[in-house]
Structure formats: structure tokens, C-alpha cells
Amino acid sequence: TARVIDGKATASRVLEWVTARASELERAGTRPGIAVVIVGDDPASKVYVASKARAAEACGFHSITHRLPDATAQADLLALVGQLNGDPAIHGILVQLPLPGQLDASRVIGAISPEKDIDGFHALNAGRLWSGGGSDAFVPCTPAGAMLLIEQVHGRELAGLEAVVVGRSNIVGKPMAALLLAANATVAVAHSRTRDLREVCRRADILVAAVGRPRLIEGDWIKPGATVIDVGINRVEAPELGDGRTKLVGDVDYAAAVDVAGAATPVPGGVGPMTIAMLMANTLASAARSVGLATPRFAAGANVL
Ligand code: NAD
Structure with a gap:
């Protein structure tokens, strides 16, 4: 059976490391600061924003949350962003997505x-990520976290390995592909228009699923011994837990995958906890850079499972 890639434990190691570096930086006169902006009251977004603020405080950061009403005008949100851009106590700005319909997220x-x-x-x-301008680029947190989990199995050098990413969003799939490519994997990106997804997945030494379809990827889609990284978070009914109960599952049929894969991330407890940890690492990096210091980098290490 597959080795379980423990995202929760890795995220804790990252957060401990961030906390230690943040306190060094603060002693040198710079306390990392993060501003989180939430517009409206989407329940899932509220939960995410609260846990980001909690993590920031646990790392010793200065943290503020701006809560704006659902009907906020674009100009008002842009004005707040402008104010935070100019605030020297803030090193990281996060606008929680999705935004209400009247707002243009890309602007x-x-x-x-x-x-x-x-x-x-x-x-x-x-x-910067796609053009190899690496050291100054902020890498999206979920794929950055997934790469640290992959690093624990394979190290940082992926030459000779075939990687397949299922999903092509700007938030997960595309940056994931860029990171795998930068690590010298041979990368394919599959998506909703891919023909014969099963055959494409079966080629993968490293299979990353970022789709949002519960248990789309079945056991016989996985190459024996492959590393399977499941980014999907899907809430499904769980009658076995009692009437009306639900639970979270990934995009991979985990119970089937563990019989085939060499290593696999569970859901929950895999990629999920890594996202906030990497957000804190990015904020720390930003604070260090703001005073001209080199970007601190956490190394997961190979074969530490
Ligand atoms: P998205 O909806 O933006 O993108 C989904 C992608 O999957 C699309 O590119 C689409 O082409 C592809 N797709 C859809 N149906 C498909 C099918 N039947 N076969 C193959 N490809 C198909 O989603 P996203 O934002 O990239 O998120 C993907 C999943 O990851 C979701 O479950 C989301 O909840 C989860 N997620 C988790 C974290 C985390 O762990 N912290 C962060 C972001 C997203």
C-alpha cells in the first residue's frame, strides 16, 4: 500500500519554521504584516479568512482583516487596495475570492x-513563474504546498519523471504545471476537454488532481507506484455517518488509490493544510525582501516520509 503523505505534519513544520524566522525578523525591526480583505458573507470564504488570520497571529505576524459589505463598489475596493499597497506595516495583501458579481476580480x-x-x-x-524569474515570484500557495509534498518523495529534481496535472485553473493547475516543469519533470496538463483521461493519467509518475469532482480518478487510472497528489476538496453526502451527514473527499478515489500508488495524499489532511502554511511563508518572504534580505526558503527534504 501507498505511503501516506502527511500534509498536516508538513504544514506544521513549515509554520514552526515561519514563526522562528518571523521572530528573528521582528527582533531586527520588521514584523511581518498581512491584510486580508473579504467582501460579502460567503460562508466558506468567512471560514477561510478566519483561519488565515488565526494562522498569521500564531506566526507572530501583524494581521488585519477588512470586512466589506456585499454591495461594495469596485472603486471603494480599489481604494482600500491602494491604501494597503502604501502601508509599510503590511507586506502581504490577500483579497479573498470569489468576489460578488459587480466586482471585477482580475482588475x-x-x-x-x-x-x-x-x-x-x-x-x-x-x-515570472512561467519565465523562470523564480526568486522574486510569489508562487500560488496551493501548488507551492503540493510541490513541498512531492519534494518529500522525490527530492527537488524531477528529471525523467512524467507528471500529469488534471485541471488548468490559474489558481492551481497552471502554476502547478509551471512548478513541475521548473523541476525538470515532463509535464502534461489534462482538463475537461481531454480525450481518454484515463490513459493520460496512467502515464503519470506524479499525478496531480485539481478538478473538483469527487473521486473522478479511479484506481486503475493510476500507474503502479505513482505519487498521487489530490488537491480536490469536495463535500459529499455520508449516510454511513448518519442521516444528512456530509464529509470531504478528494478528486481521487483514495481507498482504491492506496492499493496502487507508491505515495498518496489523503483528503482531508493532505494538500489542504499546506495552503495556509505557504501563505504565511510568502508573507514572511515579502517582509524579508521589503528590508533587502534574501528570500528565506523552507526545504522539505527528500525521503523524509
Ligand atoms: P476550477 O473549477 O477553477 O478548475 C477545475 C479544472 O478542472 C478546470 O480546468 C477544468 O478544465 C477541469 N475539469 C473539470 N471537469 C473535468 C473532468 N471531468 N475531467 C477533467 N478535467 C476536468 O477549480 P480549482 O480552483 O482549480 O480547484 C480544483 C479543486 O481543488 C477544487 O475541488 C477545489 O476545492 C480544490 N482546491 C483546494 C485548495 C486547497 O487545498 N487549499 C485550493 C484551491 C482549490
């Missing part, structure tokens, strides 16, 4: 200073 993200874009969604950071 809002484009207004965030690329130097404070800890989500890595600004076009300049996406461009």
Missing part, C-alpha cells in the same frame, strides 16, 4: 502591488 488582483501579492495571482507574478 482587483491587478491593483495589488506585485511585491505584496502573497497569493501569487497577479499577472506579473504568474509571468
Whole structure:
């Protein structure tokens, strides 16, 4: 059976490391600061924003949350972003997505200073990632976290390995492909229009699923011994837990995958906890850079499972 890739434990190691570096930085006169902006009251977004603020405080960061009403005008949101861009106590700005319909998310993200874009969604950071301008790019947190989990199995060098990413979103699939490519894997990106997804997946030494379809990827889609990284988070009914109960599952049929794969991430407890940890690491990096220090980098290490 597959080795379980423990995202929760890895995320804790990252957060401990961030906390230690943050306190060194604060002693040298710079306390990392993060601003989280939430517009409206989408329940899932509220939960995410609260846990980001909690993590920031646990790391010793200065943290503020701006809660704006659902009917906020674009100009008002842009004005707040502009104010945060100019605030020297803030090193990372995060606008929680999705935004209400009257707001243009790409314009809002484009207004965030690329130097404070800890989500890595600004076009300049996406461009830096794809053009190898690596050290200054903010890398989107979920794929960055997935790479640390892959590093624990394979190390940082993926030459000779075939990687398949299922999903091509700007938030997960595309940056994931860029990171795998930068690590010298041979990369294919599959998506909703891919023909014979099963055959494409079966080629993968490293299979990353970022789709949002519960248990789309079946056991016989997985190459024996492959590393399977499941980014999907799907809420499904769980009658076995009692009437009306639900639970979270990934895009991979985990119970089937563990019989075939060499290593696999569970859901929950795999990629999920890594996202917030990497967000904190990006904020730390931004604070260090703001005073001219080199970007601190966490190394997961190979074969530590
Ligand atoms: P998205 O909806 O933006 O993109 C989904 C992608 O899957 C699309 O590119 C689409 O082409 C592809 N797709 C859809 N149906 C398909 C099919 N039947 N076969 C093959 N490809 C198909 O989603 P996203 O934002 O990239 O998120 C994907 C999943 O990852 C979701 O379950 C989301 O909840 C989860 N997610 C988790 C984290 C985290 O762990 N912290 C962060 C972001 C997203």
C-alpha cells in the first residue's frame, strides 16, 4: 500500500519554521504584516479568512482583516487596495475570492502591488513563474504546498519523471504545471476537454488532481507506484455517518488509490493544510525582501516520509 503523505505534519513544520524566522525578523525591526480583505458573507470564504488570520497571529505576524459589505463598489475596493499597497506595516495583501458579481476580480488582483501579492495571482507574478524569474515570484500557495509534498518523495529534481496535472485553473493547475516543469519533470496538463483521461493519467509518475469532482480518478487510472497528489476538496453526502451527514473527499478515489500508488495524499489532511502554511511563508518572504534580505526558503527534504 501507498505511503501516506502527511500534509498536516508538513504544514506544521513549515509554520514552526515561519514563526522562528518571523521572530528573528521582528527582533531586527520588521514584523511581518498581512491584510486580508473579504467582501460579502460567503460562508466558506468567512471560514477561510478566519483561519488565515488565526494562522498569521500564531506566526507572530501583524494581521488585519477588512470586512466589506456585499454591495461594495469596485472603486471603494480599489481604494482600500491602494491604501494597503502604501502601508509599510503590511507586506502581504490577500483579497479573498470569489468576489460578488459587480466586482471585477482580475482588475482587483491587478491593483495589488506585485511585491505584496502573497497569493501569487497577479499577472506579473504568474509571468515570472512561467519565465523562470523564480526568486522574486510569489508562487500560488496551493501548488507551492503540493510541490513541498512531492519534494518529500522525490527530492527537488524531477528529471525523467512524467507528471500529469488534471485541471488548468490559474489558481492551481497552471502554476502547478509551471512548478513541475521548473523541476525538470515532463509535464502534461489534462482538463475537461481531454480525450481518454484515463490513459493520460496512467502515464503519470506524479499525478496531480485539481478538478473538483469527487473521486473522478479511479484506481486503475493510476500507474503502479505513482505519487498521487489530490488537491480536490469536495463535500459529499455520508449516510454511513448518519442521516444528512456530509464529509470531504478528494478528486481521487483514495481507498482504491492506496492499493496502487507508491505515495498518496489523503483528503482531508493532505494538500489542504499546506495552503495556509505557504501563505504565511510568502508573507514572511515579502517582509524579508521589503528590508533587502534574501528570500528565506523552507526545504522539505527528500525521503523524509
Ligand atoms: P476550477 O473549477 O477553477 O478548475 C477545475 C479544472 O478542472 C478546470 O480546468 C477544468 O478544465 C477541469 N475539469 C473539470 N471537469 C473535468 C473532468 N471531468 N475531467 C477533467 N478535467 C476536468 O477549480 P480549482 O480552483 O482549480 O480547484 C480544483 C479543486 O481543488 C477544487 O475541488 C477545489 O476545492 C480544490 N482546491 C483546494 C485548495 C486547497 O487545498 N487549499 C485550493 C484551491 C482549490
